[in-house]
Amino acid sequence: xxxxxxxxxxxxxxxxxxxxxxxxCGAVIAHKWEEYQDKINSGKSPKEALDELGxxxxxxxxxxxxYKSIIKELSRLQGAVG
Amino acid sequence: xxxxxIDEDEFNIRFILYDxxxxxxxxxxxxxxxxxxxxxxxxxxxxxxxSYLFDEILxxxxxxxxxxxxxxxxxMQNECVCGGEGCPSCQIxxxxxxxxxxxxxxxxxxxDDEEIxxxxxxxxxxxxxxxxQLMIEAVARLGIGKEHSKFQPVSICAxxxxxxxxxxxxxxxxKACVEACPRNVLDSKDSKDGKIIVKDVLNCSxxxxxxxxxxxxxxxxxxxNNYLFTVEGIGQLPIKExxxxxxxxxxxxxxxxxxxxxxxx
Numbered sequence: 243x244x245x246x247x248x249x250x251x252x253x254x255x256x257x258x259x260x261x262x263x264x265x266x267c268g269a270v271i272a273h274k275w276e277e278y279q280d281k282i283n284s285g286k287s288p289k290e291a292l293d294e295l296g297x298x299x300x301x302x303x304x305x306x307x308x309y310k311s312i313i314k315e316l317s318r319l320q321g322a323v324g
Numbered sequence: 325x326x327x328x329x330i331d332e333d334e335f336n337i338r339f340i341l342y343d344x345x346x347x348x349x350x351x352x353x354x355x356x357x358x359x360x361x362x363x364x365x366x367x368x369x370x371x372x373x374x375s376y377l378f379d380e381i382l383x384x385x386x387x388x389x390x391x392x393x394x395x396x397x398x399x400m401q402n403e404c405v406c407g408g409e410g411c412p413s414c415q416i417x418x419x420x421x422x423x424x425x426x427x428x429x430x431x432x433x434x435x436d437d438e439e440i441x442x443x444x445x446x447x448x449x450x451x452x453x454x455x456x457q458l459m460i461e462a463v464a465r466l467g468i469g470k471e472h473s474k475f476q477p478v479s480i481c482a483x484x485x486x487x488x489x490x491x492x493x494x495x496x497x498x499k500a501c502v503e504a505c506p507r508n509v510l511d512s513k514d515s516k517d518g519k520i521i522v523k524d525v526l527n528c529s530x531x532x533x534x535x536x537x538x539x540x541x542x543x544x545x546x547x548x549n550n551y552l553f554t555v556e557g558i559g560q561l562p563i564k565e566x567x568x569x570x571x572x573x574x575x576x577x578x579x580x581x582x583x584x585x586x587x588x589x
Contacts, residue, residue, distance in 0.1 A: 259377070262388040262447055269479035270390055270558055273430075273444035299480075313451060316376040 260309055266301035278306055330526075330552075337563045340486060341551045349483050349551040355570035358469035361400055362477045362560040363391040363440065365418070366467065371459040375424075375450050382450060386462050387474050389430045390443040393466070393560045395569065400466050410463070416440050420460040424452025433462065440464075443559035477566045480556040487530050488546045489522045495542035501534035510534060526552055 260275045274295045281291035292303050326342040341349055365387045370379045397413070399405075404414035418433040431445030452458060467475035489509070497518050502510045511523040534543050557563040 259450070260448060262385055264479075267479050268473055268476060268558075269556065270388075270444065270447070272447040275448065276446065313376055317453070 259311060259313055261305055264299075264302040264305050267299060269299075269302055271297070271302050271305055275306070332563070335557045335559060335563065337553075337555050337557075337567075339553050339555075341483070341553060343549050344551065345549070346485075346551075349553075351574060352570060353481055353483055353553070355574050356478055356555065356566055357476060357481045359573045360477050360561070360566050360569045361393075361395065361466040361468050362475055363393040363398070363416070363464045363466055364472070364474040365389065365391070365462040365464045367463040367465075369461040369463075371461070372457050373460070374456045375452055375458055376456075377450050382458075382460070385449050386460070387472075389447055389449075390558045390560050391464050392439065392441055392443055394439060395466075395561070395565075398466050410465075415463050415465040418462045418464065420458060420462065422452065422458050424456040425454045426452050428452060428458060476558065477561050478555055478557050478563075480554060482555075483551040483553045485530065485547050486526060486550040486552050487528050488548050489525060489528065490544040490546070491520055491522070492542045492544065494540050495520060496540055498539070500537045500539070501543055504533040504537040506531065506533065 260272050262272045263269065264271050274297065278291050278295060281294065282288065286294075288307055292306060297303055297306065325344050325348075328340045328342065330338040330340065332338070341352070344352075365383075368379075368383050368386060370382070373379055373382065375382070398416075399414045401408050401410070401414045404411060406414060416436055418435050420428070420433050422428050422432055428449045428451070429445060430442040430447040430449060432449075433442060435441045450458070469476035497512065497520060499512055499520065502512055502520060507524075507527045507529055509522060509524050509528045510520055512518050512520045514523065515521045528545075530545065530547070532545060535541075535545060555563060555567075557566060561569070
């Protein structure tokens with residue numbers, strides 16, 4: 243967990259490790275992730291945010307809706323393995 | 325055979341392929357998806373990685389980043405003059421040297437060549453915390469979709485048959501078919517004297533609901549030799565270049581086949 247507070251810029255929303263591409267169709271989606279986060283943080287519903295970003299297919303939409311950052315869990319294990 | 329483009333923008337295109345055998349439509353689709361070469365990172369040297377992610381996860385994420393490709397300047401590695409060893413005309417390397425705290429983006433890669441760079445600059449790769457460091461050299465090369473899906477120039481690439489919908493004269497305008505159609509292909513509002521017309525034939529999915537519901541058997545749906553293609557590019561190549569390149573590859577494959585047959589006969 244060390245270093246978490248020192249990070250600059252946007253608040254820690256777990257905004258990394260988001261899949262680069264949609265698992266099903268292979269379209270690149272990660273470049274829209276931060277914009278999606280900003281829209282969610284400004285109070286929009288996921289539906290509005292995804293519609294505005296132009297993510298039409300439900301395979302790509304579920305990538306956004308079901309993503310959960312696990313970097314905090316990984317940071318706890320740092321040094322324990324390898 | 326003729327191609328008519330219905331609508332297109334930077335990454336998407338819809339077109340109709342007229343008067344083609346269905347085998348050709350399918351091989352065209354398959355050629356676009358799996359035979360057109362594009363660039364992707366295929367090999368990385370990790371000099372230093374103290375991030376929370378393993379080298380292999382980083383390699384996988386970097387590999388999936390689409391890279392702008394210039395097909396006239398690069399050869400496939402197995403056809404290159406260097407014999408597959410790697411030279412400036414078949415591969416290109418990117419360097420990444422960053423220190424946390426920072427989110428590493430695809431735009432942080434320094435390319436050897438200004439024109440060959442990631443399509444998107446803002447794909448997050450990994451988050452570095454204080455004191456973490458990353459030193460990577462990534463080598464990109466040309467490859468085809470058959471080998472790995474990161475080399476695919478298109479994500480969605482599909483076709484469907486454009487049907488011919490005939491409404492015969494014994495239609496009694498009961499409008500049961502208009503209600504049965506799940507895709508609003510049929511309509512009776514726009515025509516005079518309430519006759520049922522085909523409004524949007526491209527939207528038809530050949531579900532045959534209208535035929536089933538029609539008591540007079542007045543609707544007839546037949547398949548034609550026209551195909552509606554929907555193609556969505558990823559961005560390494562312009563979508564029209566993908567199409568022409570796929571057709572070129574198909575042609576060269578057909579010519580090779582011709583040669584083989586002539587040898588036998």
